[in-house]
Amino acid sequence: MVDAAPARVPExxxxxxxxxxxxxxxxxxxxxxxxxxxxxxxxxxxxxEGNPHSRRFCSRCGASLVEAATVEEPWWRRFVPKRGxxxxxxxxxxxxxxxxxxxxxxxxxxxxxxRSALRQAYRKGRIVAAVAALCAGTLYGTYPPFRTxxxxxxxxxxxxxTGVFADExxxxxxxxxxxxxxxPDHPALSAADELLNTYWLAPWSASPAPTxxxxxxxxxxxxKIILHSGAxxxxxxxxxxxxxxxxxxxxxxFTILPKDTSQxxxxxxxxxxxxxxxxxxxxxxYPGSGGxxxxxxxxxxxxxxx
Numbered sequence: 001m002v003d004a005a006p007a008r009v010p011e012x013x014x015x016x017x018x019x020x021x022x023x024x025x026x027x028x029x030x031x032x033x034x035x036x037x038x039x040x041x042x043x044x045x046x047x048x049e050g051n052p053h054s055r056r057f058c059s060r061c062g063a064s065l066v067e068a069a070t071v072e073e074p075w076w077r078r079f080v081p082k083r084g085x086x087x088x089x090x091x092x093x094x095x096x097x098x099x100x101x102x103x104x105x106x107x108x109x110x111x112x113x114x115r116s117a118l119r120q121a122y123r124k125g126r127i128v129a130a131v132a133a134l135c136a137g138t139l140y141g142t143y144p145p146f147r148t149x150x151x152x153x154x155x156x157x158x159x160x161x162t163g164v165f166a167d168e169x170x171x172x173x174x175x176x177x178x179x180x181x182x183x184p185d186h187p188a189l190s191a192a193d194e195l196l197n198t199y200w201l202a203p204w205s206a207s208p209a210p211t212x213x214x215x216x217x218x219x220x221x222x223x224k225i226i227l228h229s230g231a232x233x234x235x236x237x238x239x240x241x242x243x244x245x246x247x248x249x250x251x252x253x254f255t256i257l258p259k260d261t262s263q264x265x266x267x268x269x270x271x272x273x274x275x276x277x278x279x280x281x282x283x284x285x286y287p288g289s290g291g292x293x294x295x296x297x298x299x300x301x302x303x304x305x306x
Contacts, residue, residue, distance in 0.1 A: 034060070039073035152250055152273070169223055169302040174214040181210050183293075188212055191296045199231050199297040204239050204285050210294055212280040218305065222272035226300040227258055227265045235262045237290040243283035248275045260286045272303070 033043070033050035041050040042065045049060035056065055139146050179188035179202060186201035191212060202210040230240040246254045252271035259265060272278065285294045 037071045039071055039077075041071040042068040043071060044068055148251060152252065170305065172216070172220050172222060172301040172303050172305065174301075175217045176215045178213045178215075179211060180208060181205075186295070191299050194298065194300075196228055196297050197232050199295045201231065201238060201293055201295045202282075204282070204292045204294045210282045212296075212299070214278045214280070214301070216276050219274040219276060220272075220303055220305050221274055222269055222278070222301055222303040224302040225256070225267050225269055226298075226302070227256075227267065228262075228297040228299075229258055229260075229265065229295075230262055230297060231295040232297045234290070237288050238293045238295040239285035239288040241282045241284070241294055241296065242286050245281040245283050246272070247279040247281065248272050249277040250275050255283070 030046065030048045033048060035050060037043070037050045040053045042053055042055065043050055044058040044061065044063055044065060045068055046063040047058060047061040049058055050071070051059055051065060051068070053070070057063065058065060058068075140150060141147075174192060177188045177192045179200065181202040182188050183201040183203075186199055188200050190198040191200035192214070200212065204210065225246075227241075227244075231238045240260055241258055242260070244256050244258065246256065246269060248254075248271060250271075250273060252273075254269050254271050256267045256269065258267075280299065282294050288295075
């Protein structure tokens with residue numbers, strides 16, 4: 001026969017004195033404010049909630065706002081016109097001896113307010129300008145012909161503004177002068193060496209036309225060209241240019257029509273704004289007596305440098 005296990009004797013429970021209940025600590029996590037912060041709001045350092053400046057304790061977690069950070073107004077907002085409530089002075093009625101007010105009956109009547117109209121026009125104009133600028137920027141970045149046209153206009157305006165303040169035009173010298181055709185003893189550089197007893201001589205052909213190329217070390221704006229046509233020692237023997245096509249590195253061009261004379265000829269040219277090179281193509285000639293050739297003694301360039 002198995003003996004039964006002894007019964008467990010309950011422990012003695014001692015009476016305790018009542019104690020103050022302690023509040024259970026709740027962890028506070030710093031998060032973004034539940035509403036848009038305004039200048040002057042107090043940002044709680046514990047939870048990040050924005051509170052009006054009149055509060056002393058956070059509306060979310062109850063923490064003290066004595067050391068809370070104040071939201072500052074951005075510097076650019078100082079230049080933005082501020083709109084406040086419209087104040088209308090009421091006219092108490094006839095017999096008070098005051099004029100210029102607005103009676104209660106007139107408040108419901110529509111009227112023209114110049115300030116309100118200007119504000120509306122300003123807001124609409126700002127929106128239209130922003131949309132136009134966005135479209136223009138997109139077109140400028142995605143459409144190369146538009147970008148080229150805008151760049152050309154900007155260069156032209158800059159050249160005109162610079163020209164207004166320029167006292168006089170300065171000589172422009174190329175760093176290199178080359179040609180697609182030339183006689184061995186009359187190279188292209190002879191047309192830009194500032195010597196009238198040398199000249200550039202090339203066989204004349206309509207296709208390809210004889211062409212001189214002037215290259216500059218930096219951007220220049222050309223306004224005037226002086227041409228000494230023909231050969232210096234045999235003017236009648238070789239052909240002389242009757243049409244010169246000027247083609248610039250900015251994509252523009254200009255045509256001059258020289259006379260058949262050995263005297264210096266001065267031409268005012270345009271569209272040569274902020275260029276780095278120029279090609280002078282002989283489009284037609286006055287025939288010479290010695291064969292199909294064309295000669296240019298000297299080409300002088302004048303303009304502005306940048």
